[in-house]
Amino acid sequence: xxxxxxxxxxxxxxxxxxxxxxxxxxxxxxxxxxxxxxxxxxxxxxxxxxxxxxxxxxxxxxxxxxxxxxxxxxxxxxxxxxxxxxxxxxxxxxxxxxxxxxxxxxxxxxxxxxxxxxxxxxxxxxxxxxxxxxxxxxxxxxxxxxxxxxxxxxxxxxxxxxxxxxxxxxxxxxxxxxxxxxxxxxxxxxxxxxxxxxxxxxxxxxxxxxxxxxxxxxxxxxxxxxxxxxxxxxxxxxxxxxxxxxxxxxxxxxxxxxxxxxxxxxxxxxxxxxxxxxxxxxxxxxxxxxxxxxxxxxxxxxxx
Numbered sequence: 001x002x003x004x005x006x007x008x009x010x011x012x013x014x015x016x017x018x019x020x021x022x023x024x025x026x027x028x029x030x031x032x033x034x035x036x037x038x039x040x041x042x043x044x045x046x047x048x049x050x051x052x053x054x055x056x057x058x059x060x061x062x063x064x065x066x067x068x069x070x071x072x073x074x075x076x077x078x079x080x081x082x083x084x085x086x087x088x089x090x091x092x093x094x095x096x097x098x099x100x101x102x103x104x105x106x107x108x109x110x111x112x113x114x115x116x117x118x119x120x121x122x123x124x125x126x127x128x129x130x131x132x133x134x135x136x137x138x139x140x141x142x143x144x145x146x147x148x149x150x151x152x153x154x155x156x157x158x159x160x161x162x163x164x165x166x167x168x169x170x171x172x173x174x175x176x177x178x179x180x181x182x183x184x185x186x187x188x189x190x191x192x193x194x195x196x197x198x199x200x201x202x203x204x205x206x207x208x209x210x211x212x213x214x215x216x217x218x219x220x221x222x223x224x225x226x227x228x229x230x231x232x233x234x235x236x237x238x239x240x241x242x243x244x245x246x247x248x249x250x251x252x253x254x255x256x257x258x259x260x261x262x263x264x265x266x267x268x269x270x271x272x273x274x275x276x277x278x279x280x281x282x283x284x285x286x287x288x289x290x291x292x293x294x295x296x297x298x299x300x301x302x303x304x
Contacts, residue, residue, distance in 0.1 A: 035238035075258035096187035
């Protein structure tokens, strides 16, 4: 994800980094070249006795815009929900550690709980992105815990079980009463809800048929558009065609990015930065001085 300082409206027009233009530039170039070919074929095209007009494209363009709006709203809703879930994870992580340090007897070492919470955040991030977890989790888990976690279908869920076992051990040792244990267990349940919510978003994409029909319609519209414009616009056809195509293709491409909010595209959630922030917060709450370097969502801009 990219966070930018406020920019002048004229400067923002020419922004390249973070826009979808870098992904669709080749498609727009093909549309421009197609428009040039159509201009060259105009004398032959005029002798055929029929021609496309702008009228049907105006109607179709409105319909495409409406359905693209619905799709983008659906994909953006997935993005917003994913961000809320990770925000809730940050709240639950801080609350669990704070309550544990307050409720447990003074001098109780909670370092293992801290390590498990940090491992959970990183494991969830990598699980959603389908990345190998062994090297990262080895920094926070014992060899026995690591083997147990990696053998599970959901490593993040297994780490939650380890956290529950740690709390249960404190209860058996007499450090936690039943009421306090239940309060801390509720924080684990909140984290479990975050895990389930993220898995639901990751494993339930927007129906493929719905995305496919919009994708096909948008590109057929952009391919046929120069034939409708050339009769009236002539040499202006490439520029107007590319401008209209940019609007539709960019919306279609942006919806594809937002549909998978846990990915590594420019407009996806900054899960690395969020996991890093959770780790730093928990370590600071446990009065540890050695902290990892802060990760910002985009290296080009510093967060303030």
